[in-house]
Amino acid sequence: MTTTTAAPFDVETVRKDFPILSRLVHGDKPLVYLDNAATSQKPRQVIDALVEYYEKHNANVHRGIHTLAEEATALYEGARDKMAKFIGAPSRDEVIFTKNTSEAINLVARVLGDAGPGYRVGPGDEIVITEMEHHSNIVPWHQLAERTGATVKWLRLTDEGRLDLSTLDSVVTERTKIVSMTHVSNLLGTINPVDVVVKRAREVGALVLVDASQSAPHLPFDVSALGADFVAVTCHKMLGPTGIGVLWARLPLLQELPPFLGGGEMIELVTMEKSTFAPPPHKFEAGTPPIAEAVGLGAAVDYLTAVGMDAIAAHEHELTRYVIERFAEVEGLRVIGPNTAENRVAEVSFALEGIHPHDVGQILDEQGIAVRVGHHCARPAVVRYGIPATTRASFYLYNTHAEVDALIAGLDRVKRVFT
Template sequence: MDVERVRKDFPILERTVGEGRPLVYLDSAASSQKPRQVIEAMSDYYAHHHSNVHRGVHALAEEATALYEGARDKVAAFINAPDRNEVIFTKNSSEALNLVASVLGWAGEPYGLGPGDRVVITQMEHHSNIVPWQLTTQRTGSELAWLGLTDDGRLDLSNLDEVVNEHTKVVSVVHVSNILGTVNPLEVIVRRAHDVGAVVVVDASQSAPHLPLDVQTLGADFVAFTGHKMLGPTGIGVLWGRAELLNELPPFLGGGEMVGVVNMEGSTYAPIPHKYEAGTMPIAEAVGLGAAVDYLTALGMDNVARHEHEIVSYALERLGAVDGLRIIGPTEPEQHGAAISFILSVEGLGEIHPHDVGQVLDEQGIAVRVGQHCARPVCVRYGIPATTRASFSVYTTRAEIDALVDGLEHVKRFFGA
């Protein structure tokens, strides 16, 4: 993959920040930048095709509907969904995960949750895959359990059979950690969950932009991811779910488009996917996501994964050689996603708070993320207040990794002085 050619597609990478410094954007795990193709697709939609979708019979309504549903077709092909109607548009991964947690809490047998049932998550999860399950288990009287972490930043599966037991109804797990970069062995977890009859939910927010994602091979029952981390716009996410589950479970939100027939005494619901898409959906954002999927598909997800593996390998090598820097999470490039978190120390001074590291790096034009990354239990596990995180995408270069390392040396000199 020609990364220099790719970078020309991203207008924001041409700008400078601060005192005229070239932008070094290493915060793609929070939100990726957008290529011209996505920006232009959304602009063209608003300029030439905008209308509400589905129920209009005029030309603009039909054009908008074709673009919106065309985006669903593109996403379905991108993740190898067996049925395009299994692709539900949401506003982000958080909403998709809340949707699943809520409807499983509302459902009756055999999928519904109640006293004596167990939901299993992990200590590695983003808050969006913790809090919804806390709310649901509290509401239903079911139990929340979790898998812990090893010292090197991987899931501790030594007690998998004990945690995922015969009472387990749901297992919800992140594919790639947004803070540790760990790629989890989903096949082992999915197999155990299905052995006990549990539904499996996968948060693929940090894998869909970086790795080939085949929901049929993955074997999960639900998969959530978001557009803005995969070169698409904000305000659009995806929930894929097995049709038999989506057909059986209750709706999430009520209102226009998700209904069949409405009477004062009660209502019937539209078939999937519309059953879960109440009200006017993010139409332009879906068009933008479709353009992002086109862009990634043209690059080839195998090529994307290969490029980012090379970048991660180089970054782990360079950062590992920085005196006083401690990587939080796996230090080997194998089964490592496109994010690296670390703590920086200065001799005689100790650890520099990540917020200070990030601020000084920003003065050098280097954009990283600092904080707990919506993964506070990970920070608690490793006894740290926060981390500095560098994260990568299709447009990241080795020169940017070099700039980060030079910037960290500047940070050390700044605080050391």
């Protein structure tokens, strides 16, 4: 299997690895895929890895002593090794495979409610989130608070789409048990100053969880540098298959916290009277895991590593600068979030004056341009800016300046239809 390399970065070479990008939609319209914050497209290398696994190695992992089982196990655990290296994990045993970021955050929220003294969230404790969170980083904490009698508090947003840290010391206090925040907003594209929040959390003895769904695919990434206790990543946004994500956590925490689900593979010993549990990461991976998905993820990590995350980040930063520059030419267009390429990634939400985002999305789709419309599972942030929904254009390593131009031309057509 070959893997694309691009040094220097060559977007046209990269695009050749993605079969879907050559597709026509609505008969004769070239696909312009700008919905990468929802899910990314997959390179041929990932597709081939999935096919090869099912054609040659398909078996359940661990325990089996036959050839296929040993091959499948090696591929599955090899993907863990690759992901550990990709995110800078000090130990492969700190990498837990989950279904997605939502499951990873739910895992943490559930086990903190069940944990022993020291980590357990209970009555009088406080959980801190931010106003820009995806619902997957809001709802599990509401549920934890309802189960335990804890209280949810949050850091608010500025008008410019940045995190308002002026109240950090009064929101994160000695009562705070955990701070859970996104690294990059899926609505605003904002890159948050995680280090500042982590420093305050450490001062009061609180844990920190970082949702890296929108940062790990786009930026050079190191969990140790983040300084958090937990980091959640969903892998379908970083060229991998759907149905697999990763929870990274500090190994001492994983060793002390109780398991999330019970069943096969996560046990040490089961008798009719009691069960004891395997060490991490298997303690948190009950049942048959997403084996093929892990194999595909391993191929995605290989691909991103070969292209280079620094090169990807630089390419996307230039795209961000260009799209914001071009948006300034569109009369009545309001960027929701930072109106600059600094400290943000290449996903830009916007509103067109007098035109509902659903209408914008429909007219763009007729021209072959795929964007996302709605509140993007971040309704509190949308409400904060006084709008019902936005249109979001989100870019990745295979997007081009020409596709930005196609979007601008598409918006001109939208305006002609509705004016």
